[in-house]
Amino acid sequence: MPAQVLTSVVDGLMLGFVYGVAAMGMTLIWGVMRVINLSHGPLIALGMFGTYFLFTGLGLNPYLGLLLIAVVGLVAGFVIYGVAVHRVINAPYLSSLLATFAVSMMIIGVGTAALSTSPFNVDFSLGSVAAGPLTIPGTRLMAAFAAVLVAGLLYLFLYRTKPGKAIRAVSNNRGAAELMGIPSSRVLALSFGIGTMLAGLAGGLIATFFPFTILSGETYQLKSFVIGVLGGLGNPIGALVGGLVLGLLEGIIPAFMPVSWVPVIEFALFVLVLLIRPTGLLGGRA
Amino acid sequence: MKVGNVGAVRPAASAAVPSIPARFWQRVSFWVTLAVVALLGAVAIVSQRDTLREAMFTLLMFASLASSLNILLGYTGYVSFGHIVFFGLGGYSGFYFISKQGWSIYPSLIVGGLVASVIALLIGLSILRLRGAYFALATIGILEAARAFVANFGPFGGSTGLSINFSVYRQYGGPAQALWTSFYIMWVITFIVVIVSFYIKSSRFGLGLLSIREDEDAALVMGVNAPRWKTLAYVVSAFFPGVIGTLYFFKNGNVEPADAFRLQMSIETIVMVMLGGQGTVLGPILGAATYDRLRSYLLTSDLFKNLHLAVAGLALLLIVLFVPAGVVGWLRGRFAQLRRVLE
Numbered sequence: 001m002p003a004q005v006l007t008s009v010v011d012g013l014m015l016g017f018v019y020g021v022a023a024m025g026m027t028l029i030w031g032v033m034r035v036i037n038l039s040h041g042p043l044i045a046l047g048m049f050g051t052y053f054l055f056t057g058l059g060l061n062p063y064l065g066l067l068l069i070a071v072v073g074l075v076a077g078f079v080i081y082g083v084a085v086h087r088v089i090n091a092p093y094l095s096s097l098l099a100t101f102a103v104s105m106m107i108i109g110v111g112t113a114a115l116s117t118s119p120f121n122v123d124f125s126l127g128s129v130a131a132g133p134l135t136i137p138g139t140r141l142m143a144a145f146a147a148v149l150v151a152g153l154l155y156l157f158l159y160r161t162k163p164g165k166a167i168r169a170v171s172n173n174r175g176a177a178e179l180m181g182i183p184s185s186r187v188l189a190l191s192f193g194i195g196t197m198l199a200g201l202a203g204g205l206i207a208t209f210f211p212f213t214i215l216s217g218e219t220y221q222l223k224s225f226v227i228g229v230l231g232g233l234g235n236p237i238g239a240l241v242g243g244l245v246l247g248l249l250e251g252i253i254p255a256f257m258p259v260s261w262v263p264v265i266e267f268a269l270f271v272l273v274l275l276i277r278p279t280g281l282l283g284g285r286a
Numbered sequence: 287m288k289v290g291n292v293g294a295v296r297p298a299a300s301a302a303v304p305s306i307p308a309r310f311w312q313r314v315s316f317w318v319t320l321a322v323v324a325l326l327g328a329v330a331i332v333s334q335r336d337t338l339r340e341a342m343f344t345l346l347m348f349a350s351l352a353s354s355l356n357i358l359l360g361y362t363g364y365v366s367f368g369h370i371v372f373f374g375l376g377g378y379s380g381f382y383f384i385s386k387q388g389w390s391i392y393p394s395l396i397v398g399g400l401v402a403s404v405i406a407l408l409i410g411l412s413i414l415r416l417r418g419a420y421f422a423l424a425t426i427g428i429l430e431a432a433r434a435f436v437a438n439f440g441p442f443g444g445s446t447g448l449s450i451n452f453s454v455y456r457q458y459g460g461p462a463q464a465l466w467t468s469f470y471i472m473w474v475i476t477f478i479v480v481i482v483s484f485y486i487k488s489s490r491f492g493l494g495l496l497s498i499r500e501d502e503d504a505a506l507v508m509g510v511n512a513p514r515w516k517t518l519a520y521v522v523s524a525f526f527p528g529v530i531g532t533l534y535f536f537k538n539g540n541v542e543p544a545d546a547f548r549l550q551m552s553i554e555t556i557v558m559v560m561l562g563g564q565g566t567v568l569g570p571i572l573g574a575a576t577y578d579r580l581r582s583y584l585l586t587s588d589l590f591k592n593l594h595l596a597v598a599g600l601a602l603l604l605i606v607l608f609v610p611a612g613v614v615g616w617l618r619g620r621f622a623q624l625r626r627v628l629e
Contacts, residue, residue: 036419038553087607093419094365095606098560101553102603109596218549222430225423260438260445267431274424275412 003133009251014140016247017147018205020240022220023227024154025198031234032171032191033089038100039080040199041221042107047073047203048212049111052120062124062208063142069204070197077196081189089188111214119211143205150201151240154194158236167191171234226270232279315628316484319568323349323480326575327473339469343537345578346472347530350479352558352570354526357483359556360564361492362519363499364414365422367552368429369527374546375432376402376528378442381535385450386441390457391536395471395529402528403521410520414513417502426549433547447542468537475533479526484567486522495519499565557602563612568628572613 022044029037047069054065084103088095126138158164169177170187178184202220206212223246224239231242246266253262326349330342355369380398383389389397413424437445458464486492494515497505506512535541554577562573580601584594609616618625 030419034419036423084603084607088610091610093422094359094556094560095610097365097367097419097422098553098557098606099603102599102606105599105602106596109593109599112595113592222426225426229423258438260434263434264431264438267427267434270427271413271424271431274416274420274427278416278420 005252005255007134008254009248010134010136011140012247012249012251013244014136014144014247015250016244017144017240018202018243019220019223019227019246020243021147021150021198021205022202023224023231023239023243024151024236025195025202026221026224027228027231027233027239028154028167028198028236029192029195030228031236032167033085033096033188034093035085035089035096035100036093036225037192037195038097038221039103039107040100040195040224041217041219042104042111042214043073043076043196043199043217044203044206044220045111045212045214045217046076046107047200048207048216049115049120049203049214050200051204051207052122055122055124062122062204063146066146066201066204069200073197073200074193076200077193078189080196081192085192086185086188108214115214117213117215119213121211122207124208137209139208143208146201146205147240150198151237154198154236157194163187163190167194223266226266229270229273229278312488315568319480319484319571320477322568322571322575323473323476327469327476330469336465339466341582343469343472345575346476347534348555348558348578349571349574350472350476350530351527351555352562352574353476353479353483353567354523355555356559356564356567356570357486357495357523358519359559360566360569361487361495361499362516363502364516364520365556366425366520366523367422367556368425368427368549369523369555370548370552371425371429371432372402372406372524373527373531373534373551374429374436374543375405375531376524377531377535377546378436378448378541380528380532381448381450381541382442384454384532384536385448391467391471391533394536395532398532399525399529402531403525406521406524407517410517414516414520429547429549429552433543436546437543443542445543447540447545449540450536452539465537468533471533472530475526475529480567480571482522482526486519487567491515491518496565560610560612561602561605563614563616563618566612566614566618566628569612569614576613 022040026037026040029035029040050069050072051062051065054060054068055062060068080100080103084099085096088099124139126142128135128137129141130136156164158168166177166182166187167190169180169182170184170191174184177187199217203212203217206216206220210216227239227242227246229242230245231238231240249266249269250262253259253265323346326342326346330339351370351373355366358364358366358369376398379401380394383394383397384391409428413421413428416424436442442448452461455461455464458467486495494505494510494512497508497510498512498516502512531546535546538545555574558573558577559570560573561577562571563569577598581594581598584590584597590597605612611619614628618628
């Protein structure tokens with residue numbers, strides 16, 4: 001039994017890293033432009049299909065494929081921002097919620113028509129690593145590693161590069177940033193692009209170990225909300241920690257009660273944190 | 287909330303200076319709205335066709351769901367993304383009394399509504415402290431938590447849900463007749479929702495809600511008991527979804543978690559309110575009618591059948607970007623004379 005719990009906990013933590021990447025994208029967009037991106041889930045699902053088509057169609061290694069997914073995701077984010085979000089960026093928040101929801105409907109609508117809703121599967125394996133009583137599938141280990149890498153790069157980008165600093169400045173105070181000569185529209189588009197890229201990357205990683213449909217993104221979008229709130233909305237690094245917390249919960253809870261109670265606890269926790277500390281357990285924005 | 291407030295302050299002015307014309311126009315707008323609802327129901331009754339009756343049932347159901355959401359969203363300015371949770375929880379409770387306790391539909395409807403209201407009171411007391419997007423997020427969380435909880439809740443049948451024996455319909459004159467009865471009840475509910483939303487809008491309570499929407503802090507300073515009034519708005523707007531849920535599941539004969547707590551349906555209701563014009567009485571009815579017709583046209587047309595969601599999404603995006611006040615709000619803004627009639 002303890003070995004089982006340990007396996008389940010490690011499994012949960014590995015997944016948690018990937019959840020973290022998805023949530024980083026969501027929370028970055030929120031922090032910079034105060035938009036809750038309801039198209040986040042479908043974008044994650046598109047990332048999954050990205051891996052599927054690159055691997056099954058072109059035979060590309062899934063981890064190399066991620067590079068391509070990242071580029072496409074960035075561009076897709078620019079386009080979505082320009083078409084759907086830019087006009088409503090200063091409107092009441094309901095407008096941006098509905099605008100991104102409209103994007104989500106379009107992606108799912110076209111996706112359902114083109115790809116149906118039956119499950120797809122990326123037939124890729126890296127064997128597994130055994131350590132004592134533990135057996136970790138190689139794909140999960142790689143996913144966790146890739147997630148840490150992505151988080152590290154994002155951190156370096158936000159804190160060490162000029163565009164990254166511009167993003168943080170706009171996130172902090174858009175008006176003041178504009179007065180300092182930062183082109184805020186471009187920065188917002190860039191942030192949305194990076195957020196979309198992270199969604200696609202998370203999807204691409206998840207596809208290497210779970211079957212998926214075009215509707216699968218919804219679950220991860222909801223998890224991103226939970227994680228975002230746990231780690232502090234607008235704090236991308238907190239999102240990684242939040243992801244680990246969620247993964248850990250998902251690993252531990254099944255040891256004590258039926259697994260179907262996991263979402264009850266997750267969402268109850270989500271609402272509680274919102275009520276008690278709306279800025280998140282780890283506090284503020286980036 | 288800056289959208290749809292064009293002329294929203296007008297009732298305030300007319301209340302301060304009681305002038306007969308204003309009241310007269312208010313009455314006209316009231317009867318126009320009721321006439322629209324009457325017409326929507328009468329179409330099905332005159333034709334006596336089952337397909338049309340089902341279509342109108344769905345339409346009226348969404349019209350009343352949208353109208354009750356409008357009390358919170360349009361009047362008070364709080365965006366509940368998970369309002370369908372009251373449809374689910376109220377519907378489950380009402381259905382429980384029909385299927386497990388052998389109650390008739392009528393008391394069960396009331397119970398469904400009351401349960402939804404009590405839950406809304408408890409939830410509202412805590413989450414209405416949150417503002418803006420935080421509130422919206424919390425409502426999504428509550429919807430998902432409720433869905434997951436009900437799927438684990440024994441008395442409600444867990445993940446398989448509850449169903450009723452067909453013999454139950456015998457007391458309503460057989461299954462076919464029960465469908466007509468459900469339709470009539472739905473029609474009556476829609477009338478009641480319209481009357482209630484109209485009454486609220488032209489009352490002091492409604493004015494308080496509108497002031498909360500425009501600027502909650504200013505409203506507080508002016509002596510509006512915002513915490514109490516917005517909670518009351520939440521409770522009222524939760525009651526009808528509870529009633530409607532009970533009726534809907536009674537008509538279907540079963541209820542399961544995936545059906546009762548659909549985020550998609552919740553957001554569609556918001557879209558209807560936005561489409562018609564939030565904060566107006568007629569708006570949600572028109573919005574629901576338009577959206578529902580559009581959806582079923584897309585679903586049945588050969589060209590768009592597979593892409594109906596994408597087309598609906600495109601329509602939504604165009605509305606959000608270019609007509610944020612909705613049809614009724616746009617008309618009111620464009621033609622000042624219409625403001626009197628379109629309440």
